[in-house]
Amino acid sequence: MSVTNSSGPVRVTVWGEYRHEKSHDAVRKVYPDGMHTAIAKHLQKEPHFQVRTATLDESEHGLTSEVLQATDVLTWWGHMAHGEVQDAIVERVHRRVMEGMGLLVLHSAHFSKIFRKLMGTSCDLKWREANEKERIWIVAPGHPVAEGLPEYFELEHEEMYGEHFDIPAPDELVMVSWFEGGEVFRSGCCYQRGKGRVFYFRPGHETYPTYHDRHVIKVIANAVRWAAPTEGPKPLYGNRKPLEKIGD
Amino acid sequence: MSVTNSSGPVRVTVWGEYRHEKSHDAVRKVYPDGMHTAIAKHLQKEPHFQVRTATLDESEHGLTSEVLQATDVLTWWGHMAHGEVQDAIVERVHRRVMEGMGLLVLHSAHFSKIFRKLMGTSCDLKWREANEKERIWIVAPGHPVAEGLPEYFELEHEEMYGEHFDIPAPDELVMVSWFEGGEVFRSGCCYQRGKGRVFYFRPGHETYPTYHDRHVIKVIANAVRWAAPTEGPKPLYGNRKPLEKIGD
Amino acid sequence: MSVTNSSGPVRVTVWGEYRHEKSHDAVRKVYPDGMHTAIAKHLQKEPHFQVRTATLDESEHGLTSEVLQATDVLTWWGHMAHGEVQDAIVERVHRRVMEGMGLLVLHSAHFSKIFRKLMGTSCDLKWREANEKERIWIVAPGHPVAEGLPEYFELEHEEMYGEHFDIPAPDELVMVSWFEGGEVFRSGCCYQRGKGRVFYFRPGHETYPTYHDRHVIKVIANAVRWAAPTEGPKPLYGNRKPLEKIGD
Amino acid sequence: MSVTNSSGPVRVTVWGEYRHEKSHDAVRKVYPDGMHTAIAKHLQKEPHFQVRTATLDESEHGLTSEVLQATDVLTWWGHMAHGEVQDAIVERVHRRVMEGMGLLVLHSAHFSKIFRKLMGTSCDLKWREANEKERIWIVAPGHPVAEGLPEYFELEHEEMYGEHFDIPAPDELVMVSWFEGGEVFRSGCCYQRGKGRVFYFRPGHETYPTYHDRHVIKVIANAVRWAAPTEGPKPLYGNRKPLEKIGD
Numbered sequence: 001m002s003v004t005n006s007s008g009p010v011r012v013t014v015w016g017e018y019r020h021e022k023s024h025d026a027v028r029k030v031y032p033d034g035m036h037t038a039i040a041k042h043l044q045k046e047p048h049f050q051v052r053t054a055t056l057d058e059s060e061h062g063l064t065s066e067v068l069q070a071t072d073v074l075t076w077w078g079h080m081a082h083g084e085v086q087d088a089i090v091e092r093v094h095r096r097v098m099e100g101m102g103l104l105v106l107h108s109a110h111f112s113k114i115f116r117k118l119m120g121t122s123c124d125l126k127w128r129e130a131n132e133k134e135r136i137w138i139v140a141p142g143h144p145v146a147e148g149l150p151e152y153f154e155l156e157h158e159e160m161y162g163e164h165f166d167i168p169a170p171d172e173l174v175m176v177s178w179f180e181g182g183e184v185f186r187s188g189c190c191y192q193r194g195k196g197r198v199f200y201f202r203p204g205h206e207t208y209p210t211y212h213d214r215h216v217i218k219v220i221a222n223a224v225r226w227a228a229p230t231e232g233p234k235p236l237y238g239n240r241k242p243l244e245k246i247g248d
Numbered sequence: 249m250s251v252t253n254s255s256g257p258v259r260v261t262v263w264g265e266y267r268h269e270k271s272h273d274a275v276r277k278v279y280p281d282g283m284h285t286a287i288a289k290h291l292q293k294e295p296h297f298q299v300r301t302a303t304l305d306e307s308e309h310g311l312t313s314e315v316l317q318a319t320d321v322l323t324w325w326g327h328m329a330h331g332e333v334q335d336a337i338v339e340r341v342h343r344r345v346m347e348g349m350g351l352l353v354l355h356s357a358h359f360s361k362i363f364r365k366l367m368g369t370s371c372d373l374k375w376r377e378a379n380e381k382e383r384i385w386i387v388a389p390g391h392p393v394a395e396g397l398p399e400y401f402e403l404e405h406e407e408m409y410g411e412h413f414d415i416p417a418p419d420e421l422v423m424v425s426w427f428e429g430g431e432v433f434r435s436g437c438c439y440q441r442g443k444g445r446v447f448y449f450r451p452g453h454e455t456y457p458t459y460h461d462r463h464v465i466k467v468i469a470n471a472v473r474w475a476a477p478t479e480g481p482k483p484l485y486g487n488r489k490p491l492e493k494i495g496d
Numbered sequence: 497m498s499v500t501n502s503s504g505p506v507r508v509t510v511w512g513e514y515r516h517e518k519s520h521d522a523v524r525k526v527y528p529d530g531m532h533t534a535i536a537k538h539l540q541k542e543p544h545f546q547v548r549t550a551t552l553d554e555s556e557h558g559l560t561s562e563v564l565q566a567t568d569v570l571t572w573w574g575h576m577a578h579g580e581v582q583d584a585i586v587e588r589v590h591r592r593v594m595e596g597m598g599l600l601v602l603h604s605a606h607f608s609k610i611f612r613k614l615m616g617t618s619c620d621l622k623w624r625e626a627n628e629k630e631r632i633w634i635v636a637p638g639h640p641v642a643e644g645l646p647e648y649f650e651l652e653h654e655e656m657y658g659e660h661f662d663i664p665a666p667d668e669l670v671m672v673s674w675f676e677g678g679e680v681f682r683s684g685c686c687y688q689r690g691k692g693r694v695f696y697f698r699p700g701h702e703t704y705p706t707y708h709d710r711h712v713i714k715v716i717a718n719a720v721r722w723a724a725p726t727e728g729p730k731p732l733y734g735n736r737k738p739l740e741k742i743g744d
Numbered sequence: 745m746s747v748t749n750s751s752g753p754v755r756v757t758v759w760g761e762y763r764h765e766k767s768h769d770a771v772r773k774v775y776p777d778g779m780h781t782a783i784a785k786h787l788q789k790e791p792h793f794q795v796r797t798a799t800l801d802e803s804e805h806g807l808t809s810e811v812l813q814a815t816d817v818l819t820w821w822g823h824m825a826h827g828e829v830q831d832a833i834v835e836r837v838h839r840r841v842m843e844g845m846g847l848l849v850l851h852s853a854h855f856s857k858i859f860r861k862l863m864g865t866s867c868d869l870k871w872r873e874a875n876e877k878e879r880i881w882i883v884a885p886g887h888p889v890a891e892g893l894p895e896y897f898e899l900e901h902e903e904m905y906g907e908h909f910d911i912p913a914p915d916e917l918v919m920v921s922w923f924e925g926g927e928v929f930r931s932g933c934c935y936q937r938g939k940g941r942v943f944y945f946r947p948g949h950e951t952y953p954t955y956h957d958r959h960v961i962k963v964i965a966n967a968v969r970w971a972a973p974t975e976g977p978k979p980l981y982g983n984r985k986p987l988e989k990i991g992d
Contacts, residue, residue: 098866098910100390118864121938122842124981132986135491137659137680138481142348142443147478151660160986163633163672164647164979166842166938169915172419172440176659176672176680180492182987184633184672184680192420194865194910195390230395233386235908237868242876242904243383243926244428346618346662366616369690370594372733380738385907385928399908408738411881411920412731412895414594414690419665424907424920424928430739432881432920432928442617442662483660485620490628490656491678596886631987634977638844638939643974668915668936676988688916691886726891729882739879740924 009050010228013071014040015063017078018055020206027206035077035204035211042217043224056081061089068092073102073224076109077204090114098194102227104220107204110165115200118193119167125185126162132180134158134203136187136215140174145188145199145222153215159205161185167200175219177202188219190226197227257298258476261319262288263311265326266303268454275454283325283452283459290465297472304329309337316340321350321472324357325452338362346442350475352468355452358413363448366441367415373433374410380428382406382451384435384463388422393436393447393470401463407453409433415448423467425450436467438474445475505546506724509567510536511559513574514551516702523702531573531700531707538713539720552577557585564588569598569720572605573700586610594690598723600716603700606661611696614689615663621681622658628676630654630699632683632711636670640722641684641695641715649711655701657681663696671715673698684715686722693723753794754972757815758784759807761822762799764950771950779821779948779955786961787968800825805833812836817846817968820853821948834858842938846971848964851948854909859944862937863911869929870906876924878902878947880931880959884918888970889932889943889963897959903949905929911944919963921946932963934970941971 016036020027031038036053044051054062056078068074074093078085090113097103097118105115110123134155138146162183168191175188187202201219203210210216264284268275279286284301292299302310304326316322322341326333338361345351345366353363358371382403386394410431416439423436435450449467451458458464512532516523527534532549540547550558552574564570570589574581586609593599593614601611606619630651634642658679664687671684683698697715699706706712760780764771775782780797788795798806800822812818818837822829834857841847841862849859854867878899882890906927912935919932931946945963947954954960 120862120864126981126984128984128986130986135678138483139659139661139682140440140665141480141483141660142440142445142478143480144478146480149481151481151483160984162984163635164637164977164981165635166979166981168912168935168937169636169668171913172665173669176682178674178678178680180986180988182631182674183984184674186635186672191912192388192390193912197390230390230392232389232391232394233397233399233908235386235389235399235910237870237908237910240870240872240904240906240927242872242874242924244924368614368616374733374736376736376738378738383926387907387909387930388913389908408736410736411883412729412733412885413883414731414733416664416687416689417667417884417916420913421917424930426922426926426928428738428740430879430922431736432922434883434920439664441664481660483662485622485660485662488622488624488656488658488679490624490626490676492676634979636936637976637979638936638941638974639976640974642976645977647977647979688884688886693886726886726888728885728887728890729893729895731882731885731895 009048010224011070011072012043012049012051012075012224013067014043014051014053014075015077016053016055017081018057019081020079030207030209035206038211039075039220042211043221046221049224056084061085063089063093065092068096068101071096071101072229073104073227075104075106075220076112076114077106078112079108079206082112085113090117094118097196097198100195100229100232102196102224102229103198104223104227105198105200107202110200118198121168122166125165126183128160128181130160130181131157132160135178136175137178138174139176140172143172143174144226145174145190145219147222148218149215155203155210155213157208158203158210161202195229195232199223199227257296258472259318259320260291260297260299260472261315261322262291262299262301263322263324264301264303265329266305267329268327278455278457283454286459287323287468290459291469291472294469304332309333311337311341313340316344316349319344319349320477321352321475323352323354323468324360324362325354326360327356327454330360333361338365342366345444345446348443348477348480350444350472350477351446352471352475353446353448355450358448366446369416370414373413374431376408376429378408378429379405380408383426384423385426386422387424388420391420391422392474393422393438393467395470396466397463403451403458403461405456406451406458409450443477443480447471447475505544506720507566507568508539508545508547508571508720509563510539510547510549510571511573512549512551513577514553515577516575526703526705531702534707535571535716538707539717542717545720552580557581559585559589561588564592564597567592567597568725569600569723571600571602571716572608572610573602574608575604575702578608581609583609586613590614593692593694596691596725596728598692598720598725599694600719600723601694601696603698606696614694617664618662621661622679624656624677626656626677627653628656631674632671633674634670635672636668639668639670641670641686641718643718644714645711651699651706651709653704654699654706657698691725691728695719695723753792754968755814755816756787756793756795756819756968757811758787758795758797758819759821760797760799761825762801763825764823774951774953779950782955783819783964786955787965790965793968800828805829807833807837809836812840812845815840815845816973817848817971819848819850819964820856820858821850822856823852823950826856829857834861838862841940841942844939844973844976846940846968846973847942848967848971849942849944851946854944862942865912866910869909870927872904872925874904874925875901876904879922880919881922882918883920884916887916887918889918889934889966891966892962893959899947899952899954899957901952902947902954905946939973939976943967943971
């Protein structure tokens with residue numbers, strides 16, 4: 001049903017590291033214009049989404065203050081070049097999350113600087129590249145991120161990520177993955193940090209067409225809607241006078 | 249920003265016990281047509297809300313299967329006559345919450361049959377009628393229920409409710425009340441139960457014009473939007489065949 | 497390390513339905529004296545545990561007020577006769593949990609009256625009897641219930657339970673199961689309800705020697721220690737005078 | 745009751761910034777040997793605690809690898825010199841928390857580097873020095889940190905800290921403070937981070953004898969017991985072979 005709060009589109013910035021696509025034929029074959037472009041094209045079809053992209057090798061990684069101020073939800077995919085992301089840009093993204101910007105952390109971005117800074121833990125996990133089947137079960141069917149999904153969906157070939165995943169317990173756990181090789185994984189994890197909402201979503205290895213899967217795109221679009229900021233109170237911090245008279 | 253998922257209004261049923269208003273002059277003076285009517289009139293001004301009311305003394309308490317099937321979010325206020333609510337109707341409401349209907353539990357409805365059934369605890373608390381000031385602080389400023397609120401708001405005269413409040417720890421705690429007499433209270437509590445969302449909201453003693461306060465109404469309207477069901481997966485239960493071939 | 501809070505043993509009552517063992521040869525073969533006796537014998541080896549048993553067909557199901565008052569942690573296994581448990585006894589157990597008694601809910605007791613009353617949801621799930629392998633992964637390695645366990649353990653043959661499991665999101669999720677047939681399950685779930693602690697633990701189908709598995713017994717013993725009550729405050733409820741002078 | 749898991753004392757290191765006590769007469773008067781010494785003396789009276797202290801101006805802030813390896817629970821008080829704590833020592837403490845060491849974060853240490861790193865948020869709040877009464881209410885009476893406490897306790901004179909407190913929602917919220925001047929605060933907050941447990945406890949301004957209050961000391965001693973590490977699984981991370989044969 002209609003849950004419109006206010007006018008205006010959801011402004012999404014899809015950030016991609018965009019390196020594997022240039023250096024690996026196998027990846028370029030699946031994502032000729034980069035994974036970020038693929039994700040952005042799918043999201044542009046959603047009503048009320050206004051989508052742009054940004055990549056590592058642009059100036060300021062494409063994430064200037066102006067771009068971030070005009071971003072409601074940022075999606076982040078990175079893998080081989082986490083270390084090249086400048087600390088000053090990480091701080092800038094972090095400040096925007098504290099202010100209310102939503103952040104979607106995709107797959108190998110579990111090891112990105114921004115996710116580790118927001119989580120406060122190592123964010124380590126098990127992994128294996130063996131073309132395994134992943135079956136993603138919805139464990140919170142009433143959650144907005146699960147809107148329009150079946151009770152599970154499958155990805156025929158994915159990289160395995162297995163527990164233990166060293167994250168804080170999610171505020172809300174929406175999905176758990178089953179892997180052919182014998183592991184499980186908390187695959188859809190919701191967090192509130194500052195005034196911003198953070199969603200970690202597991203699938204998305206660069207050699208598979210995961211970001212063309214309709215269920216994966218549905219989850220990402222739902223998560224963008226869930227993470228879009230609301231106009232909440234702006235708390236005052238620091239030294240404050242008493243609201244009540246204090247005893248003489 | 250726009251977070252429209254689908255078309256159609258949010259169908260709200262405002263349920264009121266509607267007894268104090270008939271038996272107590274002081275209450276009738278504040279709510280001549282009943283508290284439910286006051287709440288409904290305020291909610292009708294929200295865009296995309298379609299509001300009706302129901303009361304205890306109607307047939308089936310006004311909550312027939314047809315009414316409940318056509319209800320996205322039910323709000324519940326009761327106090328002196330919790331025991332008169334038929335168990336069969338409580339079961340019917342419970343089933344709808346499991347299916348995804350939202351439920352807003354207001355003030356003295358902490359002791360309603362439906363809230364106690366959903367919580368599994370005693371739902372007991374401290375109380376005092378002493379015309380005290382209540383100051384409600386937002387502790388989760390990024391939560392949708394806090395949209396459009398200041399960092400705190402005040403009710404000059406309210407009944408006190410104090411901790412310990414014997415509820416399960418809320419999935420999300422949005423508000424904490426300060427009372428002039430020295431108590432605190434978890435005043436805005438979010439729960440997911442089955443596919444339904446439940447919000448407990450503290451204020452609303454029958455002798456005060458609380459349901460005419462613009463912040464209180466704002467919270468209720470926000471909570472209706474937050475609790476409105478999404479079209480999530482319909483899980484299958486019971487005996488199931490294997491999805492994978494099991495080793496011979 | 498030593499975390500002794502106070503003196504005295506942990507008094508455990510192991511409750512068993514004790515019907516399958518009498519009516520099914522296959523079950524009697526695995527548990528000739530009943531599952532409750534098997535569990536109790538294992539727990540008796542733990543230091544500082546004082547263990548007794550109780551069963552459905554005893555007077556008051558073996559759960560008199562005296563027995564419950566002398567019980568710190570109650571473990572509960574039932575399956576075919578949930579409906580025969582008297583409501584008055586369920587109320588009595590519930591009251592004791594509210595007061596602080598720990599409760600361990602084992603396997604098919606997900607559908608017991610007491611667990612459903614404490615959870616407030618349907619507690620439904622998927623199931624299949626197909627001699628499948630279950631692999632239980634620890635997702636909270638720092639939790640007391642995980643003490644002394646490896647990062648996963650396996651049960652060669654178990655009944656499958658699969659998501660969606662219709663429970664409130666656990667306060668703490670300790671274990672997730674992987675099943676050979678393709679499902680996952682939240683297998684170790686912690687709840688605080690009233691002053692009592694509740695732990696749901698999945699394994700334990702009556703035809704398998706699960707309650708002789710050393711990891712399963714380790715989990716149960718850990719959970720007993722985790723659920724043992726502490727001497728916390730006894731909150732006052734009801735009408736209370738102000739702690740601060742209220743303005744004239 | 746006895747909940748001994750294993751032998752050996754709980755090894756506590758009480759860390760203090762120890763600057764105010766040297767530079768301000770008013771503070772030295774209350775804590776002539778430093779706040780850390782006062783806390784340590786009280787904790788030494790607990791059975792099975794082995795307590796040492798460490799301070800900022802010692803070599804490596806008194807937190808060598810050897811000291812941290814021999815610490816089960818570290819308590820941390822700092823205020824005026826957060827910036828002087830070396831980043832390398834913060835990393836070392838963080839690694840130990842990930843491995844399982846408990847951490848108690850006291851009062852103004854909400855702004856310490858280690859707490860902000862573990863939380864991932866600004867950890868900002870309101871404050872006021874006005875000799876106000878603080879009343880701390882227990883909202884989780886069954887939690888081990890509340891053992892032996894009354895339902896509330898008072899500190900006649902304390903610095904006020906008020907919401908919004910910019911932290912992740914606690915895994916478990918144990919206490920909420922009421923302040924004379926009109927504010928509330930989440931005063932006792934539990935977190936699991938990595939294999940370590942973190943407890944934030946609000947009171948403790950340097951000019952008040954708060955760390956001589958018996959309830960405050962009781963909370964700290966309880967929290968030490970709660971945060972003491974258990975011997976849980978040591979998860980394997982990185983590239984892993986399949987546990988199940990993967991289809992050819």
